[in-house]
Amino acid sequence: MKAIRRFTVRPVLPEALHPLSELARNLRWSWHAETRDLFQSVDPERWAASDGDPVRLLGSVSAERLAELGEDRRFLRRLAAVTDDLRDYVTGDRWYQAQTASEPPAAIAYFSPEFGITAALPQYSGGLGILAGDHLKAASDLGVPLIGVGLLYRHGYFRQTLSRDGWQQEHYPVLDPHELPLVPLREDDGTPAQVSLALPGGRALRARIWLAQVGRVPLLLLDSDVEENDLGERGVTDRLYGGGSEHRLLQEMLLGIGGVRAARTYCRLTGHAQPEVFHTNEGHAGFLGLERIAELGDEGLDFAAALETVRAGTVFTTHTPVPAGIDRFDRELVARHFGPDAELPRIDVERILGLGMETYPGGEPNLFNMAVMGLRLGQRANGVSLLHGQVSREMFSGLWPGFDPEEVPITSVTNGVHAPTWVAPEVIRLGSRQLGPQRTEDALAVGGTERWDGVAEIADQEIWDLRRVLREQLVLEVRSRLYASWRQRGAGTAELGWIDGVLDPDVLTIGFARRVPSYKRLTLMLRDRDRLMDLLLHPERPIQIVLAGKAHPADDGGKRLVQELVRFADDPRVRHRIVFLPDYGMAMAQKLYPGCDIWLNNPLRPLEACGTSGMKAALNGCLNLSVLDGWWDEWFQPDFGWAIPTADGTATDDDRRDDLEAAALYDLLEQRVTPRFYERGQDGLPDRWIEMVRQTLTHLGPKVLAGRMVREYVERLYTPAAHAHRSLTADAARELAAWKSRVRAAWPQVTVDHVEASSATTTAELGTTLSLRVRVGLGALAPDDVEVQAVAGRVDSDDRIEDATCVPLKPAGGPDVEGQWVYEGPLSLDRTGPFGYTVRILPTHRLLASSAEVGVVAVPSEDGREGAGVLLR
Numbered sequence: 031m032k033a034i035r036r037f038t039v040r041p042v043l044p045e046a047l048h049p050l051s052e053l054a055r056n057l058r059w060s061w062h063a064e065t066r067d068l069f070q071s072v073d074p075e076r077w078a079a080s081d082g083d084p085v086r087l088l089g090s091v092s093a094e095r096l097a098e099l100g101e102d103r104r105f106l107r108r109l110a111a112v113t114d115d116l117r118d119y120v121t122g123d124r125w126y127q128a129q130t131a132s133e134p135p136a137a138i139a140y141f142s143p144e145f146g147i148t149a150a151l152p153q154y155s156g157g158l159g160i161l162a163g164d165h166l167k168a169a170s171d172l173g174v175p176l177i178g179v180g181l182l183y184r185h186g187y188f189r190q191t192l193s194r195d196g197w198q199q200e201h202y203p204v205l206d207p208h209e210l211p212l213v214p215l216r217e218d219d220g221t222p223a224q225v226s227l228a229l230p231g232g233r234a235l236r237a238r239i240w241l242a243q244v245g246r247v248p249l250l251l252l253d254s255d256v257e258e259n260d261l262g263e264r265g266v267t268d269r270l271y272g273g274g275s276e277h278r279l280l281q282e283m284l285l286g287i288g289g290v291r292a293a294r295t296y297c298r299l300t301g302h303a304q305p306e307v308f309h310t311n312e313g314h315a316g317f318l319g320l321e322r323i324a325e326l327g328d329e330g331l332d333f334a335a336a337l338e339t340v341r342a343g344t345v346f347t348t349h350t351p352v353p354a355g356i357d358r359f360d361r362e363l364v365a366r367h368f369g370p371d372a373e374l375p376r377i378d379v380e381r382i383l384g385l386g387m388e389t390y391p392g393g394e395p396n397l398f399n400m401a402v403m404g405l406r407l408g409q410r411a412n413g414v415s416l417l418h419g420q421v422s423r424e425m426f427s428g429l430w431p432g433f434d435p436e437e438v439p440i441t442s443v444t445n446g447v448h449a450p451t452w453v454a455p456e457v458i459r460l461g462s463r464q465l466g467p468q469r470t471e472d473a474l475a476v477g478g479t480e481r482w483d484g485v486a487e488i489a490d491q492e493i494w495d496l497r498r499v500l501r502e503q504l505v506l507e508v509r510s511r512l513y514a515s516w517r518q519r520g521a522g523t524a525e526l527g528w529i530d531g532v533l534d535p536d537v538l539t540i541g542f543a544r545r546v547p548s549y550k551r552l553t554l555m556l557r558d559r560d561r562l563m564d565l566l567l568h569p570e571r572p573i574q575i576v577l578a579g580k581a582h583p584a585d586d587g588g589k590r591l592v593q594e595l596v597r598f599a600d601d602p603r604v605r606h607r608i609v610f611l612p613d614y615g616m617a618m619a620q621k622l623y624p625g626c627d628i629w630l631n632n633p634l635r636p637l638e639a640c641g642t643s644g645m646k647a648a649l650n651g652c653l654n655l656s657v658l659d660g661w662w663d664e665w666f667q668p669d670f671g672w673a674i675p676t677a678d679g680t681a682t683d684d685d686r687r688d689d690l691e692a693a694a695l696y697d698l699l700e701q702r703v704t705p706r707f708y709e710r711g712q713d714g715l716p717d718r719w720i721e722m723v724r725q726t727l728t729h730l731g732p733k734v735l736a737g738r739m740v741r742e743y744v745e746r747l748y749t750p751a752a753h754a755h756r757s758l759t760a761d762a763a764r765e766l767a768a769w770k771s772r773v774r775a776a777w778p779q780v781t782v783d784h785v786e787a788s789s790a791t792t793t794a795e796l797g798t799t800l801s802l803r804v805r806v807g808l809g810a811l812a813p814d815d816v817e818v819q820a821v822a823g824r825v826d827s828d829d830r831i832e833d834a835t836c837v838p839l840k841p842a843g844g845p846d847v848e849g850q851w852v853y854e855g856p857l858s859l860d861r862t863g864p865f866g867y868t869v870r871i872l873p874t875h876r877l878l879a880s881s882a883e884v885g886v887v888a889v890p891s892e893d894g895r896e897g898a899g900v901l902l903r
Contacts, residue, residue, distance in 0.1 A: 053065055058244070135307045157349075164447050180249065187269070195597075211242060215238075309344075410441075449475065450474055538627050817871070821869070
């Protein structure tokens, strides 16, 4: 018979063991080895059975064992030490508390649709969620007063298994919040804290607030599965990235609008400082800006002034390099969920729609774009690597017409990874022996140095022995998981004896694990199967490959890629050398990254926004073999890895491109990678390989840290956003909104009418200075409203200015009888070769974050250019 309801009966902890509950409920245990070791010693067998989850462990351990531990003085001493360490960690001053001179924000709210903190809290699908989890952990290590905000999905993402013929199958186990490392946020009277959203037709969407404590950082997760909701509303937070358009819209309204209300509730109940800065991790949470506009409207600000205030304190991070990766909703669907009969009734629906509509050349005018809304509601925006920042500026340049892509106000902060989560304990222990435990912990968690020079002092033999141990651990892990997978696929025990010979701890091991959209090219290695087989079965220099990854449940194309790979790996000739492991997640990844010698990444360039899996591998001494995309494009050096050449010219079709890049991959493996791994020096060690491992740790280690990433966010985005937000008092916000309105209305009359230079020749010598004289019309604007600039630099064959320098020009007296103004200034010819200049007019105001912020610019007309001498060749 099947139970109609389930719940967990927990033993009552003896008083002496009460701190165990405190330790279990703070997710710092997920990256703190001493805490995990303590829980393992409670009951090693049950710890293994609980997959290393302290909450599950304490729910299953016997009362007798707990009573025994309550009398065990040695255990109690360890418990006291670990508890004291946690309390010091969450209350003591850290890096952020020393930044008072820059007046950083009192608090930052960080919104994301998914968070990958630990396998025990499966609320993530891939890189976006893992990044968000690492962001929270690094903020905690640095003492940054972050509040995380997300949704609690009752089915998480999905669990992946394989059918007998290798087809991906999805399973959605139900998650009980009471069995997760969560506690309900409660009002002062003990009732569960809730938020509520108004829905069309007088209905409501209510959500309970769950709290996960991530070190110092609270993570608030909203759960719509509450009795007060109707059945449809209860299912809003059923699963991550599931359902149709309206389902996704409701999830994103709950995340953004409900998330702001949840953060306000948390601050009210706990006394935590209210956020000064709101950071939206991708566009899913973009509606948070609307809720904040509504809050300010209730305080008396009109929409335009409230919008300026909200923009000043908002940071928007885009993660996708392709328009197809952005959530877009039908205009009428969005309109139906806002206004007098729904949510935010005091904001005009047309104003809301105007923030997200694709009203630019090439846009679809009937679609509401969440990333476009994020950019319009955020004064500061960034991509997640240098290359991705460039791609994003080009992709969204339609929002800033008249500006070159490099001037689009989207910067970049390259992602990082949380080393204490992803670095194997064996690697940390080696570092501790060399540098000392505290220096090692600080280096991994906080960073701040350019190089880890201490790695140079580690002997070659120690590095090689470490790599062998990690590879051997991976082999055992793979065999265990492969056996479980084949049993699930229907194989009998008698036919699985071959698994004991899968992989070899002395063979070069390549890892490839990530989501399976087509652009990541899971099956690129299969383009020439005979050549791959030769590599796998080489008699002297074999390779072995471990692969994993999930295709989206609706992506049959991705599932076919998985099946194609699985069928190849099932071939008895190679199945001991190539393995596909189903159900890729954090627990698997933490074994996979350290155990591989090579981390392979072969996306279609430039579609990988960052690609942090290679960073996690690098921190464990694994070398990267990757297309120059994402972070690898930024930091690759031949000293610590290999770059797969790309064939990304417009004349190359997709099939031809895959053939060329696969051939380049095979060449690298045959001619450079495998010889270096198997080549031995005089001492019997692969000296050149070990040196590449050493260079990887020394030079890449400090760069790829989430601590470095979060410090950049604090210094370059959060603190300037807080200062801008503080500057926008109600009066200042009204002033800025009125000024922008006035400028936009007057801009059609702003003109560059005539440009002349002191030299009319078409050649000039380096170092020559031209005197520019420009006649402009400002219409109803005054010189204080604008900046007139000369823009100069080398020009290409189409006369486009490259690597431009902007020189402000000054007004020469008042307006003439026709109301025109004359601006003058010098222009230095500081570069040889084809050189050109133009003139433009931009709006300027002390409260603007960027000269492109208003999105208007005036340049010479075609007639004005003819007499301007704008090219000097």
